[in-house]
Amino acid sequence: MNPQQVYDVIIAGAGPAGMTAAVYTSRANMRTLLIEKGSPGGQMVNTEDIENYPGYESVLGPELSQKMFDHARKFGADYVRGQIREIRDGYPFKSVVLDDWEYKAKSVIVATGAEHRKLGVPGEKEFAGRGVSYCAVCDGAFFADMELVVVGGGDSAVEEAVFLTRYASKVTIIHRRDSLRAQKIIQKRAFENEKIHFIWNQQVLEIRGDSTVSGVLMQNTVTGEVLEYPCQGVFIYIGMDPISYCVKHLGITNDAGYIRTDEQMRTKLPGIFAAGDVREKTLRQVVTATGDGCLAAQSAQHYVEQLDERLKEQSLLESRNIS
Known part of the structure; x- marks a missing residue:
């Protein structure tokens, strides 16, 4: 890889959207650079079982991530691991700024994804890695025979609660409403699991402990009653926030930080595209991310x-004027 060269496209993020885009662009003989700050796969790499990706009745998230990454690299895409600080618009070249280098390309596909939303309560930051987690697949084994709390009521919260029962002696789902938002088939698995318990209409106010987590302070959203619930670990799944800080200054995001695009993944800035969970849309799944990646690649x-x-025509005109 020659860091001095100008790429046809830089793909920011190696989740399913970014890796799919890399397959299509590199296969089309575009000089492609794929940049990722962590392990390829994005949120997918932290998912135990994926059961709704066509062609697989069930596949491990890390396994599918590796297959996609190998496919993305097969046709010659370059790969750099690094933290993207800023994406700059320009003509004819865009810039992608990392901590230690600046790369240039004719186009950029932003596929930086989303990250787990924080509760923002006392104790959350203090006990991160000491009882507070956002990834059951990563950390579940550290909580063998312990009593755990899962905060949330969507697909991720319920799926991860079921996964945690492999290790924990008891898993309690705390939800601020009186019913779950997860898909019915996922709810059914949780309701039928004797290790899973539910506490409804509760909002977590604080995560408590000494050297490690010992419990959560919560408030009833109906009565206002406050009480402490003992546990030895807290797993938080209350939604996602887009990782779009690197383009905030470009004016292509909505109020929530998601990037606005048309159906062809084009932003309002020519040559800058977006795909996957960072994009403003209604459904965020692996299969929708791969579809976005394909469209973004075609548009790029x-x-x-x-x-x-245009550059060729410009060059010809300039050469004629000189002569």
Whole structure:
């Protein structure tokens, strides 16, 4: 890899959207650079079982992540591991700024994904890694025979609660409403699991402990009653926030930070595209992310082809004027 070269496309993020985009762009003989700050796969790599990706009745998240990454690299895409600090618009080249280098490309696909939303309560930050976690697959084994709390009521919260029963002696789901938002088939698994218990209409106010977590302070959303519930670990799944800080200054995000695009994954800035969970849309799944990645790659390819034609014409005009 030559860091001095100008790429046809830089793909920011190696989740399912970014890796799919890399397959399509590199296969189209576009000079492609894929940049990822962590392990390829994004949120997918932290998912135990994926049961709704076509062609797989069930597949491990890390396994599917590796398969996608190998596929993305097969056709010659370059890969850099690093933290993207800023994406800069420009003509004819865009810039992607990392801690230690700046890369240039004719187009950029932003596929930086989303991250777990924080509760923002006392004790959450203090006990991170000492009883507070956002990844059951990563940390579940550290909580063997312990009593755990899962905060949330969506698909991720309930799926991870079921996963945690492999290790924990008891898992209690605390939800601020009186019913779950998860899909019915996922709810059914939780309700039928004797290790899983539910506490409804409760909002966590504080995570308590000494050297490690010892419990949560919660308030009833109906009565206002406050009480402490003992546990030895807290897993938080209350939603996702887009990882879009690197483009905030470009004016392409909505109020929540998600990037606005059209159906072809084009932002309002020519040559800058977005795909996957960082994009403003209604459904965020692996399969929708891969679809986004394909469309973004196609749009980037068309943009670069047109840009190359314009630059060629410009060069011809300049040479004629000189002569």
